[in-house]
Amino acid sequence: MILKLKRAPGIYLVGFMACGKSMIGSCLAARLGWGFADVDADIESEERASILDIFDSRGEEEFRRLETEALRRRVHMIQAGHPLVVALGGGAFARVANFDLVADNGVTVWLDCPLSLIRRRVESSAHRPLARDPVKFEVLYYARRESYARADYCVKVTGDDPEPSVDAILKLPIF
Numbered sequence: 001m002i003l004k005l006k007r008a009p010g011i012y013l014v015g016f017m018a019c020g021k022s023m024i025g026s027c028l029a030a031r032l033g034w035g036f037a038d039v040d041a042d043i044e045s046e047e048r049a050s051i052l053d054i055f056d057s058r059g060e061e062e063f064r065r066l067e068t069e070a071l072r073r074r075v076h077m078i079q080a081g082h083p084l085v086v087a088l089g090g091g092a093f094a095r096v097a098n099f100d101l102v103a104d105n106g107v108t109v110w111l112d113c114p115l116s117l118i119r120r121r122v123e124s125s126a127h128r129p130l131a132r133d134p135v136k137f138e139v140l141y142y143a144r145r146e147s148y149a150r151a152d153y154c155v156k157v158t159g160d161d162p163e164p165s166v167d168a169i170l171k172l173p174i175f
Helices: 003-007 021-032 039-047 051-058 060-079 096-103 115-122 134-148 163-170
Strands: 010-014 035-038 084-087 107-112 153-156
Touching (some): 010 060, 021 035, 035 039, 039 051, 039 060, 060 096, 115 134
Parallel strands (some): 010 084, 035 084
């Protein structure tokens, strides 16, 4: 295991919405014997509201503030020596404060999923506020790729089975 991961046992999964961060993350955590955390689920639990409701009632900026606070709590757990795989929300890594927060506290892995697969996954989903407008959705997908590319590693997601992606992460030179 690389020194960076020994010092801060955190693996942060980043990527666009519906790329598989939660599914792959929970499978990866189980294989490693680590804990798993989903920042969006943390927010929903703490706020007792869905992400959609938070966006609609309080706006995206308030959601992003809550997201940074939830991520900060998970980073503190990792800094305290609790190994965690953390699934970040689709826009979290694009914010400088969040990037800075995770950059020195573990390893980041971009789950790079094709737009066609993501569209299929969200087409019947009513709970994703940033997927409502298909044109804005596509623009956002391409706009965020530059941010995701700053991750330490990139793993291609090619289908719905999480195991090939988990296997690819476990083969990274971080272990």
